[in-house]
Amino acid sequence: MDAAEWSVDEIAKTLRESHLVTWGATGAVDPIQIAQGDGVYFTDTAGKRYLDWNSGAMCSNLGHTVPEEVIEAVVEQMRAAPYAYPCHTTVPIKAKLGRLMQELMPGDLNHFFYTCGGAESNEAALRMAKLFTGRSKVMARYRSYHGGSAATMALTGDPRRWTAEPAMGNVIRVFDPDPYHVSFGKTEEEIVANNLTHLREVIQYEGGHNIMAFFLESVTGTNGVLKPPAGYLEGVRAICDEHGILMVCDEVMAGFWRTGEPFGFMHSDPMIVPDIVTMAKGINGAFVPLGAVAVRDHIAEHFMDHPISIGTTYNSHPVGLASAYAALKHSLATGIGANAKAMEPVMQKHMNELADKHPAVRAARSVGLFGMVDLQKNSAGEPFVTYNGPPSPAIAAFNKELRENGLFTLFRWSSFMCNPPLIINEEQIAEAFDIIDRSFAPIDDAFEG
Ligand code: PLP
DSSP: OOGGGSOHHHHHHHHHHHOOOSSSOGGGOOOOOEEEEETTEEEETTSOEEEETTHHHHTOTTTTSOOHHHHHHHHHHHHHOSOOOTTTOOOHHHHHHHHHHHHHSOTTEEEEEEESSHHHHHHHHHHHHHHHHOOOEEEEESSOOOOSSHHHHHHOOSGGGGGGOSOOSOEEEEOOOOTTOGGGOSSHHHHHHHHHHHHHHHHHHHOGGGEEEEEEESSBOTTTOBOOOTTHHHHHHHHHHHHTOEEEEEOTTTTTTTTSSSSGGGGSSSOOOOSEEEEOGGGTTTSSOOEEEEEEHHHHHHTTSSOOOOOOTTTTOHHHHHHHHHHHHHHHHHTHHHHHHHHHHHHHHHHHHHHHHOTTEEEEEEETTEEEEEEOSSTTOOOSSOTTOOOOHHHHHHHHHHHHTTEEOOEETTEEEEOOOTTOOHHHHHHHHHHHHHTOHHHHHHOOO
């Protein structure tokens, strides 16, 4: 039978009988069956339309309608050369993409290694860092996510790593400048100074000469949408330089104009240049799987006469490369970065109005169109769900209301994401906040005052 002829119930039943979902318990989720994408919206098989307030998995930066030139580029590549053995053969589009990526990247981040996604990019960066430095330990932060593969789970700080433990050894975990983590101070200056002191002390105890790299999200994503306070990235860069530790910025979520700038680390002042940058998601709007690693000249130079010792069948997949080249050209021509910047104050205005109206909003922030709203169950700031704590019925009911009213987003404990596609306009942002406001009753009712 043609799937188009299946009833909504038949599809749901067959999906339950034939698939497992990611991360969650398969029986506990009832996934939305997306039938059709349309800009910042998608429609399910029953014809219900949702505004996508999370860009899928924070990746559909160009929304759910593929630009015609991306479709053409993909079809053309499939017709011309659909596959190339990644080491011994290649395709001309790789040269064009390389030049374009060099134009996007600052400093001497001139050399690229293409993967199938974020975890694979971080795996590759880790291998390169080990081979380049010859060192044995790696440093990462608690409020981080670097991917679902074995080594990237070990780098990850958030609780998703717990089920993967015992994990790869030799990972040193340090704290990050989280505004709610008061043990490092109350003001931004104190938090930055104390975090950098903590980092220096940990490095001293571990031996800086043993540490190959420090992996960090330049703007923390799922664990809080946290832009580092002024001076933090610049301080990390200096400490890494002192010890010959490679600074690896994970731009998988923050990259490609999510924050308004091409990359999150570009908010530093003076702008730092990481040694390695890992990417995926927004590189091509996630229309087909693709990731990338950018390395600076001195690292690429090393691999000219030393084996890189990493690769997969799908590395540098021609169709992925073609999609990225066309999607990046489209993004530059249509100015999605400028739009993300212009929409930031619109988002912030609506967030402030939401907070004024609902005392259960503890804080809300957006860097470009990378946003999050934190909820509290009382005015003392207690969250509805603590970090990895048990679920809250009020949050579940709120999420149900949002879906019923036509908005899809992601909840992280007591917070929800505000990461729409970067093509969103003012009216659509207003529409989203109208739905959020209309869905707020379960949270208002549960607020204890
Ligand atoms: N790094 C960061 C910062 C991410 O947000 C993610 C995914 O959300 C990853 C790495 C892993 O990327 P992927 O899911 O494509 O493997």
